[in-house]
Amino acid sequence: MQRYEAKDVSPDMSFLEMLDVVNEKLIAEGTAPITFEHDCREGICGSCGFMINGVAHGPKSGTTVCQLHMRSFKDGDELYLEPWRAKAFPVLKDLMVDRNAFDRIIAAGGFITARTGSAQDANSIPVPKAYADRAMDAAACIGCGACVASCPNASAALFTGAKISHLGLLPQGQAERDRRALRMIAQFSSELFGSCTNIGECEAACPKHISLSVIAQMNGDYLKASVRDRGAVKESSD
């Protein structure tokens, strides 16, 4: 672990702006800046994220690192910054990890088949309110990886569950529902994520407050799909 001092920090700065200030100073001194990933800085892209004092995205619940402000800390606080630690998320440099494993899980089945041509009328497919709500909650996932990082098993169950739920709860996602669960879980396992043991640290760390219910949804979908047509994974893999 390397030690840095952050001077001239305003309480209104975001955490990443504080790191920018530290990095500017490091660059001026001719040393390498601290590498961290970021893009939107408004809590919607999911690219920022690391551990602050052992908590994914820092101490504020429902907040990404980019939306966390320095007023959440006291002057003189000592902060331990660490990258997400998981076999499936190799560290690229400093606080930046490679989260392509998530993209590969999505590529395995996190999509629906949509016809080309003119778009359907928006209200032609009715969706019950309860399902729409749950699907929307699951769809809030930004794929930041905090669930994996905070899980004592380094499991990607919350992420995969969110993706499976958000599509599987909607009428448009029914055609591939079984195949989606089977393939995404197969990919999940091959990425060497751990297995969920219902601890719940992921739910607490999630900046979008996605609940463990998506994991139950995933478990149910997977179990049903694998009992129904175990052979289908193979047949359908092209």
Add this chain to the structure above:
Amino acid sequence: MSPTAAAGSSNRALRFFEATIVKKAVVAVTGLVLFGFVTGHMLGNLQIFLGPERLNAYAAFLKSNLELLWGARITLLISVFAHIFFTIQLWQLKNQARPVAYVKKVNSHSSAASRTMYYSGPVILAFVVYHLLHFTVGAVHPHFSETDVYSNVVYGFLQLPVALSYMVAVGLLCMHLSHGIASIPQTLGFNHPVHTPKIKAAARVIATLYFLGYASIPVGVMTGIIRLSSMSL
């Protein structure tokens, strides 16, 4: 982007059990079977408060039906084996999944019971082995009798270290149960905004009651509420 995973083993049944979700489901179902046993065993044992005749008659009844006895024993043995076998696999996966530990990690939103399942489990297993040698086989019991279960219990718990370690073990068992019971529906795919919190609360209540139920027996012996009748002396 590298290609996505192809299906693993060619054997259907094997492939079915390759998925961690299925392994975990087996752990949940076998856990439920074992929870059923823990329930029956406690209710049976509590008859000790009704006196030696009652408990010994109950024990004789259990042993009288050999098909039932061995049917239950074999079911339990298979459940214990599968419960542990798949848990070991999940535990190995957990160790692979995070090869580099955090310098600092705070787990403040989860229960201690949920995070210590991998540790309470082996201790409970060791206790079960000892417990069988103590009260079922009698190999490590000072005054073992084949028929007088009541006096076996009393003699057994008159030894303070035995009684205390028994209470520690059932304490861990109940901790294990509190997370296990609450987890079963979730693992099998059931989560409901109203029912899930109730199930969690019920699991804690059950775990506490079971601890009190089990612990009451050594406490009863040590305080003299349960004592040897003149006949068995």
